[in-house]
Amino acid sequence: MTQTEGKKRLLDTKMVPAPSQGIIPERDLLSTPVLEARHLGIEFGGLKAVEDFNLIIGKTEIAGLIGPNGAGKTTVFNLLTKVYQPTMGTVLLNGKDTAGMNTVQANKLGIARTFQNIRLFDNMTVEDNVRIGLHNQVKYGMFTGILRLPGYWKGERRQHEKALELLSIFDMQDLAGVRAGSLPYGAQRRLEIVRALATNPSLLLLDEPAAGMNPHETEELMHNIIKIRDQFKIAVMLIEHDMNLVMGICEGICVLNYGRIIAKGTADEIQANPTVIEAYLGKKKEG
Amino acid sequence: MKKLKKSTVNNLISFGIVIIAFIICQSMIASGAMKRSLKGQMVPICVYIVMAVSLNLVVGISGELSLGHAGFMSVGAFSGIIASAWLRAALHVDNEVLRLVLAMIVGGVFAGIAGVLIGIPVLRLRGDYLAIVTLAFGEIIRNVLNCLYFSLEEGRLHVSFNNPNIPGTMLVSGPQGATGVDKIATFPMGFALIIFSLIVVMNLINSRSGRAIMATRDNRIAAEAMGINVTKYKMMAFVTAAVLAGMAGALYGMNFSTVAASKFKFDTSILVLVFVVLGGIGNIWGSIIAATLLTVLPELLRAFADYRMLVYAIVLILVMLVTNNPMLRSLFGQLARRKGRDDQVQVGGAEE
Amino acid sequence: MVSFLRFLINGISLGSVYAIIALGYTMVYGIAKMLNFAHGDVIMVGAYVAFCAMSYLSLPPLVAVLCAMVVCTVLGVLIEGLAYRPLREATKLAVLITAIGVSYLLQNTALLIWTANPKVFPSVFSVGSIKLFDGNLVITSEIILTIVANIVIMIALTLFTGRTKMGKAMRAVSEDRGAAELMGINVNRTISVTFAIGSALAAIAGVLLCSSYPTLMPTTGSMPGIKAFTAAVFGGIGSIPGAMLGGLLLGVIEILGKAYISTELGDAIVFAVLIIVLLFKPAGLLGKPVHEKV
Numbered sequence: 001m002t003q004t005e006g007k008k009r010l011l012d013t014k015m016v017p018a019p020s021q022g023i024i025p026e027r028d029l030l031s032t033p034v035l036e037a038r039h040l041g042i043e044f045g046g047l048k049a050v051e052d053f054n055l056i057i058g059k060t061e062i063a064g065l066i067g068p069n070g071a072g073k074t075t076v077f078n079l080l081t082k083v084y085q086p087t088m089g090t091v092l093l094n095g096k097d098t099a100g101m102n103t104v105q106a107n108k109l110g111i112a113r114t115f116q117n118i119r120l121f122d123n124m125t126v127e128d129n130v131r132i133g134l135h136n137q138v139k140y141g142m143f144t145g146i147l148r149l150p151g152y153w154k155g156e157r158r159q160h161e162k163a164l165e166l167l168s169i170f171d172m173q174d175l176a177g178v179r180a181g182s183l184p185y186g187a188q189r190r191l192e193i194v195r196a197l198a199t200n201p202s203l204l205l206l207d208e209p210a211a212g213m214n215p216h217e218t219e220e221l222m223h224n225i226i227k228i229r230d231q232f233k234i235a236v237m238l239i240e241h242d243m244n245l246v247m248g249i250c251e252g253i254c255v256l257n258y259g260r261i262i263a264k265g266t267a268d269e270i271q272a273n274p275t276v277i278e279a280y281l282g283k284k285k286e287g
Numbered sequence: 288m289k290k291l292k293k294s295t296v297n298n299l300i301s302f303g304i305v306i307i308a309f310i311i312c313q314s315m316i317a318s319g320a321m322k323r324s325l326k327g328q329m330v331p332i333c334v335y336i337v338m339a340v341s342l343n344l345v346v347g348i349s350g351e352l353s354l355g356h357a358g359f360m361s362v363g364a365f366s367g368i369i370a371s372a373w374l375r376a377a378l379h380v381d382n383e384v385l386r387l388v389l390a391m392i393v394g395g396v397f398a399g400i401a402g403v404l405i406g407i408p409v410l411r412l413r414g415d416y417l418a419i420v421t422l423a424f425g426e427i428i429r430n431v432l433n434c435l436y437f438s439l440e441e442g443r444l445h446v447s448f449n450n451p452n453i454p455g456t457m458l459v460s461g462p463q464g465a466t467g468v469d470k471i472a473t474f475p476m477g478f479a480l481i482i483f484s485l486i487v488v489m490n491l492i493n494s495r496s497g498r499a500i501m502a503t504r505d506n507r508i509a510a511e512a513m514g515i516n517v518t519k520y521k522m523m524a525f526v527t528a529a530v531l532a533g534m535a536g537a538l539y540g541m542n543f544s545t546v547a548a549s550k551f552k553f554d555t556s557i558l559v560l561v562f563v564v565l566g567g568i569g570n571i572w573g574s575i576i577a578a579t580l581l582t583v584l585p586e587l588l589r590a591f592a593d594y595r596m597l598v599y600a601i602v603l604i605l606v607m608l609v610t611n612n613p614m615l616r617s618l619f620g621q622l623a624r625r626k627g628r629d630d631q632v633q634v635g636g637a638e639e
Numbered sequence: 640m641v642s643f644l645r646f647l648i649n650g651i652s653l654g655s656v657y658a659i660i661a662l663g664y665t666m667v668y669g670i671a672k673m674l675n676f677a678h679g680d681v682i683m684v685g686a687y688v689a690f691c692a693m694s695y696l697s698l699p700p701l702v703a704v705l706c707a708m709v710v711c712t713v714l715g716v717l718i719e720g721l722a723y724r725p726l727r728e729a730t731k732l733a734v735l736i737t738a739i740g741v742s743y744l745l746q747n748t749a750l751l752i753w754t755a756n757p758k759v760f761p762s763v764f765s766v767g768s769i770k771l772f773d774g775n776l777v778i779t780s781e782i783i784l785t786i787v788a789n790i791v792i793m794i795a796l797t798l799f800t801g802r803t804k805m806g807k808a809m810r811a812v813s814e815d816r817g818a819a820e821l822m823g824i825n826v827n828r829t830i831s832v833t834f835a836i837g838s839a840l841a842a843i844a845g846v847l848l849c850s851s852y853p854t855l856m857p858t859t860g861s862m863p864g865i866k867a868f869t870a871a872v873f874g875g876i877g878s879i880p881g882a883m884l885g886g887l888l889l890g891v892i893e894i895l896g897k898a899y900i901s902t903e904l905g906d907a908i909v910f911a912v913l914i915i916v917l918l919f920k921p922a923g924l925l926g927k928p929v930h931e932k933v
Contacts, residue, residue, distance in 0.1 A: 081512060107514035119509035121502050132502045135495065136514045142523060145494025146487055155495060199514055352732065408918050415674060415731075416917055419872045422865070423910035430907035449903060461903075553865065557739055564736045593751060600743035604722055607737040611729035 023252030023264055028058025032095040034110070034203045034235045035080070040089035041259075042079055049075045050259045051088065057203065057252075062229055063237045064250030066270075068279060072259040073239045074116055077205050081113050082106040094202060108136060112201035114192040116208050116239075122181030126172065126191055129180050130163040133198025138162065166194050169231075170224060185212050190221075197228065204228070206238040210245050218242060222249050247271065255279065298489055301572055305485070309478045316474070324586055332582045333477025334360075334539040337484045339562035339574035341531035344488055346560070347569030348497070349524035350504030351410075352418040354556050355425025359529040360536035361432055361551035362401045363394030367537025368465045368546065369437055369444070370394070372458050375469070377442035383471040391480065391537040398533020401428070402526040410521045425556055432548040433462045464547030465540065472542035480538055481575075484531045488571060491527065500524050565606060641775045646898045647891060652782040652851060654890020655789035659844040660867030661874070661882035662796065663837030669813040669877035670833045673731065676738040677718060678841060679864015680745035683857060685711045685842030686760065686849045687753055693761055707842040715838025716831050724827065742861070749857035757856045760849035785847045792840065793883050800879065805832055813877065866893075866906075869913050875926025884924060889913075 024033065033056045041051035050072045057063050065073050078084045080091055082103045091098045093109045101109070112133075121129050140155040167173045170190040175183065180191060189209055196204055209225070210218045222245055229236055240246050246253060247267040255263040255270060257279040263270055270276055312329065315321040338360060345353045370393035374380040380389070405424045412420055438445045440455025447453045451460055459465045491497045499520045502510040507517055540546045562581055566573030584602075588595035660682060667675045685707040692703035722741050726734045768779045800806035811819040812829045820826050848863060849855050866889060874885025889909055896908035922928045 083508070083512075103508075103511040104514050104516050107512060113512055115509065115512075119506045119512075121505035121509065123505055124498070124501060128498055128501075131495075131498055132510070132513050132515065135499055138495075140495060142491070142494070142496045145496055146490045148490060152494060159495070195513065346732070352735075408914060412917060412921055415668075415876070416872065416921060418674075419869065420914055420917055423869065423913050426865075427907045427910050430904055430910075434901070434903045449901065561736055561739065564732055568730075568732060596743065597747040597751065600740050600747055603740035604737055604744065607729075607733055607740065608722070608725050611726050611733045613728060 023063075023254075023266065024056060024058035025061055025251045028060055031059045033057055033092075034059050034061075034094055035237070036092040036095075037080070038090050038092075040076075040079055040086050040091060042075065042084055043087045048259055050079065050256075053079075053089070053256075053261060055254055055261070055264075057235050057237060059202075059235060060229055060233055061235045061252060062225065062250050063235070064246040064253040065237060065239045065256060066241075066243075066246055066253060067256035067262075071256040073256055074207060075259075076256070077113060077207055077239065080106075080205065081111055107199055107201075110200075110202035111205065112196035112199045112203070113205035114189070114196055114207055114209060116211070118185075118188050118192060120180040120183075120188055120191060120195070122179070124180055125176065126167070126178050126180050126183065127160070127163050127176035129191060129195050130166055130198050131159045133166075133195040134159050134162055135199075137198065137200050163198070166198050169197070169228065170194060186214075186217050189213070190224075193224075193228075197232065202234050204234055204236045206236065206240075208239055208241065210240055210242045218245055221245070225249055302482070302485065305481065305575070309475075313474065324589075325583070328582060328586060329474040330472050330477045330538065330542040332579055333474065333481055334535045334542075335559065335562065335578040335582050336481050336575050337535035337538075338532055338559045339566065339578040340481075340484050340488055340571055341528040341535070342559050343563045343566070343569065343571055343574045344491070344524050344528045344531075346563050347567075347571075348492060348504065349500045349521050351521060351525070352415075353421040353525075353528075354418050354553070354560065355405075355421035355423070355428070356528070356532055356559050357551040357553070357555035358405075358425035358428035359398040359401060359532035360539065360555070361428060361548055363391075363398040363533025363536025364540030364546055364551070365432060365435075365459060365465060365548075366397035366533070367391060367394035368468050368540045369458055370537075371469055371471065371541060372439055373442070373444055376439050383469075384476070386469075387471050387473075387476055387538070387541060390541065391534040394537030394540075395530040395534040398536065399526055399530040401533075402529025403522070406522045406525045406529075410518055410525060422553065422556070425551075425553060429548045429551060432459075432464075436460055462547065462549075464545060464549070466545045468541060468544050468546060470541060470544055472538050472540075477538055480534060484534075485571070487527065487531065492571075496520065496523060561603065565603075641772050642898075645776055646894050648776075648778060648782060650891035650894035651887060652785045652890070653894060654870075654887035655785045656844050656848045656851070656886075657863065657867045657870045657890050658789055658883045658886025659792060659840050659847070660863060661871040661886045662792070662879065663840050663844075664868050664871040665874075665876055665879065665882040666809070666833050666837050668871065670809055671719075671723065671830050673723065673734045674738065674868070675723075675837075676735065676864070676868075677741035677745060678837065679860040679862075679867070680742050680749075681711050681715060681718075681838050681841040681860070682845040682848065682864060683749060683855075683860030684714060684745060685838075685845035686855050686859060687749060687758075688842070689846045690758055690760055690849070690855055694758075704843065704846050707846060708839045711838040711842035711845075712835045715834040715841070719831055719834040724830075746857045746861070753857065755857065757854045760853035760855050762850065762853065781847075781850045785851065788843060788847060789883075792843070793879075796836075796879055799836075805829070809833055862906075866909065869910065872923055873913050873916055875923030878923070878925045878927075881923055881925035888924075 035055070035057040037053055037055045040053040042049050053076060065076060067073055075084070079086050082098065082101055093106065093111055096109060098106055098109065121132060138155050138158045140151040144151040164173045164176060167176060172187065172190065172194065175187065180188070183191060189212070193206065193209065210221055213221060225236055226249055228234070238250070250267065253265065253267060253270045254261055255276050262279055263273045263276050265273070312321070316326055338356065342353065342356045345351055367390040371386050371390040374386050374389060380386050409417055409420050409424065434449045436447045436451050436453055436457070437459040438453045438455040438457045445453040445455060457466065499510070499515050500523065502513065502515055503517045503520050511517055562578040563574055565581070566575070566577030585595055585599060588598055591598055660678065663678050664675065667673065667678070688710045689703045689707040692698045692706045693700060698706065718741055722737050723734060726737060768777050770777055800810055808819070808824045808829045809832070811822065811824055812826055816826055845860070849859070867886065870885035870889040871882045872885070873889060874881030874883070892912050893905050893909045897905035900908060916924065
């Protein structure tokens with residue numbers, strides 16, 4: 001089978017201990033996975049919020065992370081983006097160990113995220129929010145900016161063009177001059193995605209992207225997530241409670257409960273898994 | 288591109304207003320139409336404008352409360368005064384304008400160094416803790432300056448700590464401060480410094496670095512997730528402000544024949560902060576207007592004699608109460624929103 | 640050795656005054672989350688009231704202190720109600736600037752009433768002293784009184800916040816104002832009571848401060864105010880034992896620093912220690928670190 005062959009090859013070339021079972025789509029098998037988490041865990045004063053988290057995400061995979069409230073999903077995102085330093089295990093991003101890195105370095109290595117409770121730069125315009133995302137993509141120095149050297153004009157023009165191009169994914173280019181804080185809720189969520197995309201990530205983490213959206217908006221979002229993956233050739237991992245969205249677009253799904261992975265697999269496998277059903281609905285009464 | 292042009296036009300108009308104000312003042316001075324007491328206020332007004340604009344970069348744009356801005360002013364004042372005296376004695380730089388410019392640069396550099404040294408520990412802290420530590424540093428600077436003695440002997444500079452017995456003519460003598468200073472500060476130079484600091488601050492705000500600074504203010508965690516090195520950009524704002532305050536301090540120092548460190552007390556830092564808050568946090572042009580009005584106000588209140596500081600305090604409290612009244616605030620907010628959609632400068636506040 | 644003991648005792652005495660002032664700062668900060676820069680000037684008002692009561696009305700010292708406490712309590716509640724309460728929803732900076740305005744107001748009112756000429760505070764609490772080591776170590780009654788007052792206040796406040804209904808309400812408001820309000824706690828009244836207690840303590844601190852350092856001017860309160868504020872931050876702002884510890888340490892460090900390192904740099908040493916402590920313990924000695932939830 002191709003799957004085992006591909007895994008073997010990966011092991012041979014990198015000489016690393018056996019990765020745990022991932023759910024990588026076939027097209028990604030031969031390339032280094034974009035994300036590899038091994039035995040990842042964190043303790044908050046003795047309380048294990050996440051433990052033994054193993055996951056592999058392929059280069060252009062759309063992965064879902066689901067689980068009941070308080071299962072530790074956002075904590076996993078915080079561990080991957082180095083908002084928290086893991087107390088156990090390792091995270092490899094594009095094959096590089098992220099041990100000791102901070103959020104900024106993790107972002108530069110190719111991981112970008114959105115937040116569950118929207119964190120936009122409220123007092124800045126929509127375009128400027130995207131330009132912040134482009135911060136490390138289109139660069140010029142402080143003095144170039146103060147002295148308005150040619151590099152400033154060139155850089156500003158590049159940022160402006162790129163920002164509008166990115167905004168056009170969600171048809172938001174007309175909102176470029178609007179204050180981000182005054183956007184409606186759904187638009188704020190979309191702007192967060194655009195801003196994260198602007199950092200040129202290879203893995204995009206979306207924390208409840210459809211929260212607060214109506215079914216029509218969610219439908220559109222699903223198309224757009226696939227469009228983003230196809231256009232930018234990146235991997236997407238999302239936390240979501242809307243099962244239509246998760247089952248509709250995620251190629252691999254990982255279920256978390258009490259900080260531990262209780263199931264991994266495709267949408268069909270997850271839906272049929274008794275442990276998952278139990279975690280969501282509770283145990284059937286005996287008798 | 289349209290937006291960029293609009294903000295540039297806005298800035299040009301504002302610069303025009305400042306220049307016209309300067310020309311009016313200058314011709315009033317030339318024709319003798321300005322009162323003597325007000326004439327003496329012209330350089331301090333310029334200094335306080337620059338202080339307010341630079342503090343606004345820290346408080347309004349980078350969103351950190353600094354209570355020790357006068358400390359940088361004093362570093363600039365004393366290093367500028369010493370540099371000017373040394374330049375004249377050792378290098379025979381007799382041109383007053385050149386000497387003043389060089390002294391301001393020296394003042395800015397030393398204040399900038401102080402800014403880096405203070406910024407490294409300070410910017411690791413947040414919120415009120417950061418504020419109290421800037422206050423502490425301001426007091427430390429003043430305390431240390433109170434113990435420093437400088438003298439000049441045939442072009443050679445002598446320094447001592449806590450020991451007034453050093454050879455030559457004294458430049459700075461501890462708690463008495465600098466005496467016999469060359470009063471070479473002029474209103475046109477003050478105006479030039481205002482224009483310089485405005486260009487620096489406005490261009491910084493409307494650039495990649497400035498946006499990064501504002502991002503760290505609006506949402507530190509999101510800024511980090513976008514790959515922005517928060518400490519670096521907070522430092523950039525802090526040190527730039529320190530340099531400008533140092534230059535303003537050098538100008539201020541050379542406007543009086545004697546300057547003591549006690550002039551740069553905590554009260555002075557607070558005074559500048561009041562300009563920033565009343566002018567509108569983050570609003571550079573507001574800072575200019577507030578600094579001008581509030582420096583002139585005590586002069587205008589001279590009629591009230593003993594009561595003027597009391598009146599000043601009451602005005603201050605009332606203004607804060609009125610501008611923060613929820614009803615009036617929402618009214619102002621609507622007006623501002625209607626007007627300032629593209630106004631790059633009028634960006635919110637350092638609200639948490 | 641004896642001189643060290645003398646400095647240490649002086650330090651504890653000064654530190655006790657700082658601690659009493661710092662308690663006012665820390666309680667107000669804990670509950671209203673504001674830096675009340677006018678607190679130092681309430682101390683000054685308290686000292687002037689006590690001074691007037693003793694010098695002009697020839698009241699006995701204890702009655703004078705009570706007068707000062709009453710006046711300061713009323714003043715504190717008035718300031719809170721008129722200047723700070725309307726700003727409950729405003730930004731922190733707006734409240735800070737208002738507090739500074741109140742501070743100017745108090746100082747300049749005092750200047751008009753009592754002029755800038757320093758008043759010499761009567762040494763009313765001087766009822767003798769303890770001499771140790773053949774008279775090399777003199778502990779005055781002011782010092783003993785200050786330290787005793789500090790201990791009594793500390794115990795009383797701990798009991799108050801721990802045992803009484805009002806004290807529990809204060810703790811609830813400082814934890815989470817919104818939740819406390821939903822639980823039926825009258826937040827405005829709780830904040831008023833906090834200001835009342837803080838201001839009464841400020842009056843005591845003013846009298847104690849001026850009996851040890853008897854020069855009284857309209858600006859007398861500002862430097863001790865700033866130092867006590869530092870002490871509160873040093874110990875962990877919002878924490879009552881922290882304010883006590885911070886105040887005592889700060890007083891001792893200041894006196895020892897002035898004695899053994901440099902008189903001129905005494906204040907600088909105090910502030911330098913504060914900075915160093917905050918770098919290693921960003922929430923102060925006994926403060927709880929706060930984490931932002933992502």
